[in-house]
Amino acid sequence: MPAPNLVIRGQQVVLPGSISPASIHISGNIVTSTGSFDDVPADCELIDVNDESIVMPGLVDSHVHINEPGRTEWEGFATATRAAAAGGVTTLIDMPLNSIPPTTTVAGFKEKLAAAGGQCFVDVGFWGGVVPGNTSELAPLFSAGVVGFKCFLIHSGVDEFPNVTEEHLREAMPELTRLGAVLIVHAEVPGPINITGIRNDSPAAYATFLASRPRAAENEAVDLIIKLGQEFGTRVHIVHHSSADALPVLGEAKAAGIKITAETCPHYLTFAAEEIPDGATEFKCCPPIREAENRELLWSAVADGTIDMIVSDHSPCPPDMKLRESGDFLAAWGGISSLQLRLPVVWTEARRRGSSIEDLVRWLCTAPASLVGLAHRKGSIAAGFDADLVIWNPERQFKVEANTLQHRHKLTPYNGRVLQGVVEKAFLRGRKIYDGEEFIAKPQGVLLTHASGE
Numbered sequence: 127m128p129a130p131n132l133v134i135r136g137q138q139v140v141l142p143g144s145i146s147p148a149s150i151h152i153s154g155n156i157v158t159s160t161g162s163f164d165d166v167p168a169d170c171e172l173i174d175v176n177d178e179s180i181v182m183p184g185l186v187d188s189h190v191h192i193n194e195p196g197r198t199e200w201e202g203f204a205t206a207t208r209a210a211a212a213g214g215v216t217t218l219i220d221m222p223l224n225s226i227p228p229t230t231t232v233a234g235f236k237e238k239l240a241a242a243g244g245q246c247f248v249d250v251g252f253w254g255g256v257v258p259g260n261t262s263e264l265a266p267l268f269s270a271g272v273v274g275f276k277c278f279l280i281h282s283g284v285d286e287f288p289n290v291t292e293e294h295l296r297e298a299m300p301e302l303t304r305l306g307a308v309l310i311v312h313a314e315v316p317g318p319i320n321i322t323g324i325r326n327d328s329p330a331a332y333a334t335f336l337a338s339r340p341r342a343a344e345n346e347a348v349d350l351i352i353k354l355g356q357e358f359g360t361r362v363h364i365v366h367h368s369s370a371d372a373l374p375v376l377g378e379a380k381a382a383g384i385k386i387t388a389e390t391c392p393h394y395l396t397f398a399a400e401e402i403p404d405g406a407t408e409f410k411c412c413p414p415i416r417e418a419e420n421r422e423l424l425w426s427a428v429a430d431g432t433i434d435m436i437v438s439d440h441s442p443c444p445p446d447m448k449l450r451e452s453g454d455f456l457a458a459w460g461g462i463s464s465l466q467l468r469l470p471v472v473w474t475e476a477r478r479r480g481s482s483i484e485d486l487v488r489w490l491c492t493a494p495a496s497l498v499g500l501a502h503r504k505g506s507i508a509a510g511f512d513a514d515l516v517i518w519n520p521e522r523q524f525k526v527e528a529n530t531l532q533h534r535h536k537l538t539p540y541n542g543r544v545l546q547g548v549v550e551k552a553f554l555r556g557r558k559i560y561d562g563e564e565f566i567a568k569p570q571g572v573l574l575t576h577a578s579g580e
């Protein structure tokens with residue numbers, strides 16, 4: 127074991143299975159060992175963390191829309207990864223759509239890698255996409271290093287990433303099973319979606335939008351994915367789950383041994399439809415934020431493990447596409463910006479429901495790392511893992527001021543909210559990348575692809 131060049135120690139260090147006083151020994155990029163608080167070899171740099179702060183694995187966010195190349199004016203690698211660093215996120219996985227080209231071919235993936243190269247302040251991996259007719263691209267994309275594949279069961283919002291139907295999935299899923307690749311699914315089907323029936327209602331009323339995307343659209347989609355997952359043995363995952371009605375079948379499918387997991391997002395666990403002001407389109411996302419009663423059922427499912435993880439689904443757009451002036455919920459772009467705020471938002475809500483720091487680490491670090499095949503090097507503080515850490519104070523509060531966010535666009539429904547938990551420092555592979563207000567000057571994130579040896 128090489129001698130450490132850096133030791134970080136604190137009174138509250140989150141190691142697998144414990145939170146205790148400990149020292150973390152780091153050599154270069156890697157944690158070489160963890161030891162007692164006083165176990166500090168001579169001749170290495172020592173960072174002492176104050177007693178109130180927690181030292182935790184850097185967050186992994188497996189659901190981020192960066193949109194570069196092609197729609198960089200929506201969000202780009204430089205701005206998104208700076209926001210990630212400021213939020214304690216040391217690994218993020220970029221979604222295969224909204225960029226042009228989308229990541230549905232190897233050529234598209236190469237363009238994405240070329241665009242991202244040299245710009246990233248944190249480590250970045252990539253999802254590929256399943257779209258009608260690209261089954262022959264899946265194996266080469268997977269060997270080039272995408273972590274898995276995403277599909278939509280309903281219009282994705284952009285025409286260059288068309289949705290699939292059951293028929294398309296019957297073609298793609300045997301190939302995904304053969305590859306051992308996970309399929310992540312935007313689980314709403316078009317049948318129950320009702321836009322035309324509500325045309326006469328006010329489009330600026332949140333209730334109008336909510337009625338247009340009922341729980342049934344999600345419930346039917348989850349049923350379909352469970353059925354196909356069982357039939358083809360594909361590892362499947364439901365993204366941004368919102369409908370509490372589908373939780374019992376999700377739980378039953380897991381208990382029956384079907385290889386299925388699910389995520390939800392901070393906004394579904396924080397806001398409630400009843401409280402969203404008319405015209406406040408910064409709250410629009412699909413599936414929608416539902417009622418307070420639905421939110422509490424989602425929390426129960428997160429607590430009991432039916433929902434495995436909480437990821438941001440950071441999905442920004444230029445502010446004018448949110449149509450704030452007309453407040454038209456039906457026509458506005460759907461997507462919520464929260465990459466930088468995931469830790470304090472989730473902690474604020476989790477703490478008042480009695481959840482623990484260990485729960486937080488499972489939802490924000492370990493489970494997403496596992497989903498994307500990085501559980502051997504990300505999401506835990508342990509020997510042999512990348513030395514990715516976030517140091518944060520769970521007792522301090524702050525008020526969200528949109529203009530302090532590093533996201534390219536500042537519009538967010540969290541503006542003005544008081545949150546619990548302040549990120550103080552972030553380390554990426556043994557190097558400090560964020561220190562309060564300051565960022566390191568040069569982006570040092572790597573692109574996590576097989577081809578790069580990462």
Ligand SMILES: [Zn+2]
Pocket residue numbers: 189191221439441
């Ligand atoms: Zn998304």
